[in-house]
Amino acid sequence: xxxxxxxxxxxxxxxxxxxxxxxxxxxxxxxxxxxxxxxxxxxxxxxxxxxxxxxxxxxxxxxxxxxxxxxxxxxxxxxxxxxxxxxxxxxxxxxxxxxxxxxxxxxxxxxxxxxxxxxxxxxxxxxxxxxxxxxxxxxxxxxxxxxxxxxxxxxxxxxxxxxxxxxxxxxxxxxxxxxxxxxxxxxxxxxxxxxxxxxxxxx
Numbered sequence: 689x690x691x692x693x694x695x696x697x698x699x700x701x702x703x704x705x706x707x708x709x710x711x712x713x714x715x716x717x718x719x720x721x722x723x724x725x726x727x728x729x730x731x732x733x734x735x736x737x738x739x740x741x742x743x744x745x746x747x748x749x750x751x752x753x754x755x756x757x758x759x760x761x762x763x764x765x766x767x768x769x770x771x772x773x774x775x776x777x778x779x780x781x782x783x784x785x786x787x788x789x790x791x792x793x794x795x796x797x798x799x800x801x802x803x804x805x806x807x808x809x810x811x812x813x814x815x816x817x818x819x820x821x822x823x824x825x826x827x828x829x830x831x832x833x834x835x836x837x838x839x840x841x842x843x844x845x846x847x848x849x850x851x852x853x854x855x856x857x858x859x860x861x862x863x864x865x866x867x868x869x870x871x872x873x874x875x876x877x878x879x880x881x882x883x884x885x886x887x888x889x890x891x
Contacts, residue, residue: 720862720876721816727854728813729770729838731757732801733823735830736792742830748788750833753823756784757837766854767819770838774798774821785823795824805877806834808841810848811863814873815880 733753735746760777764770774781775798782796801820806813813836821837835842839850852860861869862876 720859720872721814721880724813724855724859724863725816725818727767727859728818728836729767729774730801730803730818730820730834731823731837731842732803732820732832732834734825734828734832736826736828737830739830742825745788745790745792746825746830746833749785749794749823749825752784752788753781753821754837754842756781758840761838761840764838767838771798771819774837781821781823785825789825792825795822795828797822797824803834805880808836808847811851812865812873812877813863814877816876 731750731753733746733750736742756777757774760773761770764773778796778798782794785794785796798819798821800817801822802817803813803815803820805815836850839854841847841850848864851863855863862873865873
Protein backbone atom coordinates (compact mmCIF):
# COMPACT_ATOMS: atom_id res chain seq x y z
CA UNK A 689 0.00 0.00 0.00
CA UNK A 690 1.43 3.35 -1.01
CA UNK A 691 1.86 6.30 1.36
CA UNK A 692 -0.92 8.15 -0.49
CA UNK A 693 -3.32 5.24 -0.03
CA UNK A 694 -2.46 4.98 3.67
CA UNK A 695 -2.94 8.74 4.07
CA UNK A 696 -6.33 8.53 2.35
CA UNK A 697 -7.40 5.62 4.55
CA UNK A 698 -6.50 7.57 7.70
CA UNK A 699 -8.65 10.47 6.53
CA UNK A 700 -11.51 8.11 5.71
CA UNK A 701 -11.35 6.59 9.19
CA UNK A 702 -11.22 10.03 10.76
CA UNK A 703 -14.24 11.12 8.74
CA UNK A 704 -16.20 8.01 9.74
CA UNK A 705 -15.36 8.57 13.41
CA UNK A 706 -16.40 12.23 13.17
CA UNK A 707 -19.65 11.26 11.46
CA UNK A 708 -20.34 8.61 14.12
CA UNK A 709 -19.73 11.11 16.93
CA UNK A 710 -22.00 13.65 15.20
CA UNK A 711 -24.82 11.13 14.76
CA UNK A 712 -24.52 9.81 18.32
CA UNK A 713 -24.54 13.37 19.65
CA UNK A 714 -27.59 14.07 17.52
CA UNK A 715 -29.44 11.02 18.83
CA UNK A 716 -28.64 12.05 22.41
CA UNK A 717 -29.70 15.66 21.74
CA UNK A 718 -32.96 14.62 20.08
CA UNK A 719 -33.73 12.34 23.02
CA UNK A 720 -33.11 15.14 25.53
CA UNK A 721 -35.26 17.61 23.59
CA UNK A 722 -38.06 15.03 23.36
CA UNK A 723 -37.83 14.38 27.10
CA UNK A 724 -38.11 18.10 27.85
CA UNK A 725 -40.91 18.55 25.31
CA UNK A 726 -42.92 15.70 26.85
CA UNK A 727 -43.19 17.65 30.11
CA UNK A 728 -44.59 20.86 28.56
CA UNK A 729 -47.48 22.42 26.67
CA UNK A 730 -46.75 25.73 24.94
CA UNK A 731 -48.98 28.58 23.78
CA UNK A 732 -48.51 30.38 20.46
CA UNK A 733 -50.62 33.43 19.54
CA UNK A 734 -50.20 34.91 16.05
CA UNK A 735 -51.42 38.40 15.17
CA UNK A 736 -53.15 39.37 11.94
CA UNK A 737 -50.24 41.67 11.02
CA UNK A 738 -47.54 43.87 12.52
CA UNK A 739 -49.78 46.94 12.58
CA UNK A 740 -49.82 48.43 16.11
CA UNK A 741 -53.58 47.91 16.41
CA UNK A 742 -53.25 44.23 15.48
CA UNK A 743 -50.41 43.71 17.91
CA UNK A 744 -52.54 45.24 20.67
CA UNK A 745 -55.40 42.89 19.75
CA UNK A 746 -52.99 39.96 19.92
CA UNK A 747 -52.13 40.86 23.52
CA UNK A 748 -55.81 41.21 24.46
CA UNK A 749 -56.47 37.77 22.98
CA UNK A 750 -53.48 36.38 24.86
CA UNK A 751 -54.85 37.72 28.14
CA UNK A 752 -58.32 36.33 27.43
CA UNK A 753 -56.92 32.89 26.58
CA UNK A 754 -54.71 32.79 29.69
CA UNK A 755 -57.66 33.81 31.86
CA UNK A 756 -59.67 30.96 30.33
CA UNK A 757 -56.86 28.44 30.82
CA UNK A 758 -55.78 29.28 34.37
CA UNK A 759 -58.66 27.64 36.28
CA UNK A 760 -58.85 24.70 33.87
CA UNK A 761 -55.18 23.78 34.16
CA UNK A 762 -54.85 24.42 37.89
CA UNK A 763 -55.28 20.75 38.77
CA UNK A 764 -53.42 19.27 35.79
CA UNK A 765 -50.92 16.74 37.13
CA UNK A 766 -48.74 16.48 34.04
CA UNK A 767 -48.47 17.47 30.38
CA UNK A 768 -50.68 14.60 29.26
CA UNK A 769 -53.55 15.59 31.51
CA UNK A 770 -53.04 19.25 30.57
CA UNK A 771 -53.23 18.29 26.90
CA UNK A 772 -56.43 16.34 27.47
CA UNK A 773 -57.98 19.31 29.27
CA UNK A 774 -57.02 21.64 26.43
CA UNK A 775 -58.35 19.24 23.79
CA UNK A 776 -61.71 19.14 25.57
CA UNK A 777 -61.73 22.94 25.96
CA UNK A 778 -60.87 24.07 22.43
CA UNK A 779 -64.31 25.53 21.75
CA UNK A 780 -64.29 27.49 25.01
CA UNK A 781 -60.75 28.70 24.30
CA UNK A 782 -61.84 29.82 20.84
CA UNK A 783 -64.83 31.64 22.33
CA UNK A 784 -62.57 33.43 24.83
CA UNK A 785 -60.21 34.44 22.02
CA UNK A 786 -63.08 35.64 19.82
CA UNK A 787 -64.44 37.76 22.67
CA UNK A 788 -61.21 39.77 22.63
CA UNK A 789 -60.52 39.64 18.89
CA UNK A 790 -62.93 42.38 17.84
CA UNK A 791 -64.57 40.41 15.04
CA UNK A 792 -61.36 38.97 13.59
CA UNK A 793 -61.35 35.36 12.49
CA UNK A 794 -59.87 33.03 15.11
CA UNK A 795 -58.47 29.51 14.67
CA UNK A 796 -57.50 27.43 17.70
CA UNK A 797 -55.68 24.11 17.35
CA UNK A 798 -53.70 21.77 19.55
CA UNK A 799 -50.84 19.85 17.94
CA UNK A 800 -47.09 19.64 17.43
CA UNK A 801 -45.19 22.74 16.37
CA UNK A 802 -41.52 23.56 15.89
CA UNK A 803 -40.18 26.40 18.03
CA UNK A 804 -36.86 28.25 17.97
CA UNK A 805 -34.77 28.45 21.13
CA UNK A 806 -36.55 30.69 23.61
CA UNK A 807 -35.11 32.44 26.65
CA UNK A 808 -37.25 32.85 29.75
CA UNK A 809 -36.48 34.19 33.22
CA UNK A 810 -33.79 31.87 34.51
CA UNK A 811 -34.02 29.11 31.90
CA UNK A 812 -34.21 28.44 28.17
CA UNK A 813 -36.05 25.93 26.03
CA UNK A 814 -34.04 24.51 23.12
CA UNK A 815 -35.31 24.62 19.56
CA UNK A 816 -37.45 21.66 18.65
CA UNK A 817 -40.93 20.19 18.40
CA UNK A 818 -43.38 20.85 21.25
CA UNK A 819 -47.05 20.24 21.94
CA UNK A 820 -48.60 23.61 21.23
CA UNK A 821 -51.91 25.39 21.67
CA UNK A 822 -51.98 27.64 18.61
CA UNK A 823 -54.26 30.67 18.36
CA UNK A 824 -54.20 32.33 14.93
CA UNK A 825 -55.88 35.67 14.28
CA UNK A 826 -56.89 36.26 10.66
CA UNK A 827 -54.05 35.17 8.38
CA UNK A 828 -51.60 35.13 11.28
CA UNK A 829 -48.92 37.09 9.44
CA UNK A 830 -47.90 39.34 12.33
CA UNK A 831 -45.32 38.96 15.08
CA UNK A 832 -46.29 36.22 17.46
CA UNK A 833 -46.28 35.67 21.20
CA UNK A 834 -45.46 32.41 22.91
CA UNK A 835 -45.13 31.03 26.39
CA UNK A 836 -45.58 27.81 28.39
CA UNK A 837 -49.07 27.07 29.73
CA UNK A 838 -48.08 23.81 31.42
CA UNK A 839 -46.44 24.22 33.80
CA UNK A 840 -47.95 27.72 34.19
CA UNK A 841 -44.85 29.75 33.30
CA UNK A 842 -46.90 32.52 31.65
CA UNK A 843 -48.66 33.32 34.93
CA UNK A 844 -45.73 32.72 37.29
CA UNK A 845 -43.49 35.57 38.40
CA UNK A 846 -40.70 33.09 39.21
CA UNK A 847 -40.58 31.32 35.85
CA UNK A 848 -37.50 29.21 36.60
CA UNK A 849 -39.07 27.68 39.71
CA UNK A 850 -42.28 26.87 37.84
CA UNK A 851 -40.28 24.40 35.75
CA UNK A 852 -38.65 22.53 38.62
CA UNK A 853 -41.60 20.30 39.68
CA UNK A 854 -42.10 18.80 36.20
CA UNK A 855 -38.44 18.21 35.30
CA UNK A 856 -36.07 15.54 36.49
CA UNK A 857 -32.79 16.94 37.93
CA UNK A 858 -30.82 16.31 34.73
CA UNK A 859 -33.31 18.03 32.41
CA UNK A 860 -33.69 20.93 34.86
CA UNK A 861 -29.90 21.35 34.95
CA UNK A 862 -29.92 21.37 31.15
CA UNK A 863 -32.58 24.04 30.60
CA UNK A 864 -31.19 26.25 33.38
CA UNK A 865 -27.67 25.72 32.00
CA UNK A 866 -26.20 25.00 35.38
CA UNK A 867 -22.43 24.84 35.61
CA UNK A 868 -21.15 22.02 33.44
CA UNK A 869 -24.33 21.83 31.36
CA UNK A 870 -23.79 24.80 29.04
CA UNK A 871 -22.15 22.78 26.26
CA UNK A 872 -24.77 20.05 26.47
CA UNK A 873 -27.52 22.67 26.13
CA UNK A 874 -25.71 24.05 23.09
CA UNK A 875 -25.62 20.57 21.50
CA UNK A 876 -29.37 20.07 22.06
CA UNK A 877 -30.15 23.57 20.81
CA UNK A 878 -27.94 23.19 17.73
CA UNK A 879 -29.48 19.84 16.83
CA UNK A 880 -32.96 21.34 17.17
CA UNK A 881 -31.99 24.15 14.82
CA UNK A 882 -30.62 21.66 12.28
CA UNK A 883 -33.85 19.63 12.37
CA UNK A 884 -35.94 22.81 12.07
CA UNK A 885 -33.93 23.89 9.01
CA UNK A 886 -34.38 20.46 7.43
CA UNK A 887 -38.11 20.57 8.18
CA UNK A 888 -38.44 24.08 6.72
CA UNK A 889 -36.56 23.00 3.58
CA UNK A 890 -38.91 20.06 3.11
CA UNK A 891 -42.05 22.25 3.29
